[in-house]
Amino acid sequence: MHIVVGTTNKAKVACVVSTAETIFAVAHGSVTVEAVDVVSGVSSQPMSAEESQRGALQRAKLAIEQSGNTADFGVGLEGGVEQIGDRWFECGWMCVVERATGRIGWGSSARFEMSQKIMRKIIDEKKELAEIMDELTGETDVRSHAGAMGILTDGHLGRAAAYSHGLIFAFAPFLSDREKYWDS
Numbered sequence: 001m002h003i004v005v006g007t008t009n010k011a012k013v014a015c016v017v018s019t020a021e022t023i024f025a026v027a028h029g030s031v032t033v034e035a036v037d038v039v040s041g042v043s044s045q046p047m048s049a050e051e052s053q054r055g056a057l058q059r060a061k062l063a064i065e066q067s068g069n070t071a072d073f074g075v076g077l078e079g080g081v082e083q084i085g086d087r088w089f090e091c092g093w094m095c096v097v098e099r100a101t102g103r104i105g106w107g108s109s110a111r112f113e114m115s116q117k118i119m120r121k122i123i124d125e126k127k128e129l130a131e132i133m134d135e136l137t138g139e140t141d142v143r144s145h146a147g148a149m150g151i152l153t154d155g156h157l158g159r160a161a162a163y164s165h166g167l168i169f170a171f172a173p174f175l176s177d178r179e180k181y182w183d184s
């Protein structure tokens with residue numbers, strides 16, 4: 001089983017490696033995860049679920065191309081913020097493309113609310129969440145480690161673990177009976 005993911009972000013790659021091992025290792029023996037740098041094609045700070053989904057899809061498709069069209073699956077993970085009513089949430093969207101068929105699976109991490117303090121910096125000061133988290137914590141590259149999710153939950157749910165649930169959901173069409181549950 002060969003999976004290619006369209007990012008070199010350490011938290012995202014760690015999520016794909018651990019998730020792929022959990023869901024495929026027994027059935028497929030060995031699982032190889034290749035990480036390639038691709039452009040998401042969306043803004044560096046996606047501001048809606050639709051925009052984050054577009055980024056995830058492009059990452060998955062470009063990852064397959066960049067691996068020479070040999071991988072079984074391409075994976076794209078895109079973090080962003082989205083507004084529901086008058087509240088803003090952060091979450092990651094996951095897209096899985098099966099190379100042989102072009103079939104696509106979708107999932108997302110759980111969402112968590114962003115404070116007005118952080119959203120003001122994103123909207124008014126046009127800063128990326130990653131930059132804001134580095135500023136507020138005094139750390140560098142929070143996005144590649146615990147992520148905002150890990151910092152704001154005091155280490156109880158980091159970015160890699162939170163994204164893992166969404167990735168399992170995105171693989172769902174390839175894990176359960178196609179004929180019985182999924183559109184052909």
Ligand SMILES: O=P(O)(O)OP(=O)(O)OP(=O)(O)OC[C@H]1O[C@@H](n2cnc3c(O)ncnc32)[C@H](O)[C@@H]1O
Nearest residue numbers: 007009044045078079128129130143147148149159
């Ligand atoms: O582009 P790659 O290298 O894959 O990694 P990234 O961290 O930039 O990931 P995204 O493009 O998916 O994220 C979109 C923006 O949201 C930020 N972001 C999303 N989730 C985050 C988190 O948990 N912690 C810090 N920043 C986060 C991220 O840094 C970007 O500014």
